[in-house]
Amino acid sequence: MRIGVLAGEASGDILGARLLAALRQHYPQLTVEGIGGPLMAEQGLQSMFPMDRLSVMGFTEPLKRLPELLRIRGAVYRHFRDAPPDLFIGIDSPDFNLRLERKLRASGVRTAHLVSPSVWAWRQGRIRGIKRSVDHMLCLFPFETGIYRDNDIPVSFVGHPLADEIPDRVNQAEARETLGLQPRGRLLALLPGSRGGEVQLLTPLFLQAASLLLQRDPALSFVIPTASNARAAQVRAQLQLFPELPVTLVDGRSREVMAAADAVLLASGTATLEACLLKRPMVVAYRLSPLTWALVSRLVRTEFAALPNVLAGTRLVPELIQDQATPENLVQSVWEVLSQAAVRERQVAGFDAIHQRLRCDFAATSAAAVRQLLQAHPR
Known part of the structure; x- marks a missing residue:
């Protein structure tokens, strides 16, 4: 053969x-x-x-x-x-x-x-x-x-091979220990993408939302995985504008970062599937340049952008795209995920069903x- x-x-x-x-x-x-x-x-x-x-x-x-x-x-x-x-x-x-x-x-x-x-x-x-x-x-x-x-x-x-690879439940405490993060306290993972354009557009937005969330919960901390040295440099440059934020940068290891977090704010893309299989409640956001959005929005023929929503056939997780992706809207959606057990449980139940279908x-x-x-x- x-x-x-x-x-x-x-x-x-x-x-x-x-x-x-x-x-x-x-x-x-x-x-x-x-x-x-x-x-x-x-x-x-x-x-x-x-x-x-x-x-x-x-x-x-x-x-x-x-x-x-x-x-x-x-x-x-x-x-x-x-x-x-x-x-x-x-x-x-x-x-x-x-x-x-x-x-x-x-x-x-x-x-x-x-x-x-x-x-x-x-x-x-x-x-x-x-x-x-x-x-x-x-x-x-x-x-x-x-x-x-x-x-x-x-x-x-x-x-999907990820559904075979990722267990039904991952150990949050173990992930935090592996990454050297504090074992206790509410932790939000921020994943503004892996491409330069994504990071440029989404990092300021995510950090503005994080700053507002910190005002609601002063004990909240944040962790950001960076896909490369170039992406890390972009994120560090933006962080200089938000010195009050307790942010830990991690070189790669996005899966462990999401496993360590209580919730995830992330760019629409394949990472949303990984967060879903890790059973991490999430809010999905995305922005494109105005010209690119004008072109892409005429070509897209799907109701949802986030893979968990496409797989569930319903709006399982909040997705805030283009003009809807404002700091205030992100804060409202993330705060619901962080503060309301019923919201988290609904998402996780949907993630469980997706995991079983893909395995x-x-x-x-x-x-x-x-x-x-x-x-x-x-x-």
């Missing part, structure tokens, strides 16, 4: 490694080629190019790197066109992978894609291109499967879907 796999960033490397480990239990002589990181290499991947050459973000960096990215994609395409694998699996990185999958599929290679693009939320017209690109879509969330079934695209819900043994379930595709369409 020989398969091609391509992951363009660290999160895809994690997913790919788990999938490959599960597949190897059924195909001990499995040969794997393509692009991935160190975790997939441990599972036998022979990487054609360093994965970090594909790890580009934002709008301008991909344009600057476009000639190199096109050369890499062309080389991968020609390799598998000339020596077809039993299956090619693209992992996330949809802008890169789906075009590659479309060309490979047109040349007769079976293709699968792991991690659905957010077609349920915006740019739904992409579904036509996806239909030409993949023989099977593997989704991490159950609500994603509907749009594929509606468009006659074979699809499987395989669960499907991702590795075994995704491997089973791949095996079924291989058996149904042997090369």
Whole structure:
């Protein structure tokens, strides 16, 4: 058995490694080629190019790197066109992978894609291109499967690996001790994002809200995880304007920070899922530049921005987006979470239900879907 796999960033490397480990239990002589990181290499991947050459973000960096990215994609395409694998699996990185999958599929290679693009939320017209690109879509969330079934695209819900990894309950006292935080006292975690633009827009807003919350509860303290040295420098610059705030900065370790907290104020994004699985009551906020918001708001076709709300199908957690994201509104929502047990209990009950739905043994379930595709369409 020989398969091609391509992951363009660290999160895809994690997913790919788990999938490959599960597949190897059924195909001990499995040969794997393509692009991935160190975790997939441990599972036998022979990487054609360093994965970090594909790890580009934002709008301008991909344009600057476009000639190199096109050369890499062309080389991968020609390799598998000339020596077809039993299956090619693209992992996330949809802008890169789906075009590659479309060309490979047109040349007769079976293709699968792991991690659905957010077609349920915006740019739904992409579904036509996806239909030409993949023989099977593997989704991490159950609500994603509907749009594929509606468009006659074979699809499987395989669960989310974080739901397998995070226990039903995490030890708050242990997390505080690990981080060197005070064992007692009300603690609010602030997560203004991991990208420079997010941190620039949200950190002042979060700190203004923290200052107002401190007036309501002088014993309240705060903790902020920073994703990199550059993000830490941004946060420290803003903290100089709020010398009264008792804030602890932590280098990374956002999961432990959220586990240590009584509640979390955070940017909309994947961290909201982690907070949900950690069972930490939360308030979600987000801001974009006015021009970006004017463009994005016309494209989005989903009622909710926060993943817990999307998964619950209802407004389980407060989400304050763009003009609604004011210090006063954040304070009101966070204070309700901190001070009202009924609000916290309602959120946690919803988080428990989400956790159970997403816990499907991702590795075994995704491997089973791949095996079924291989058996149904042997090369």
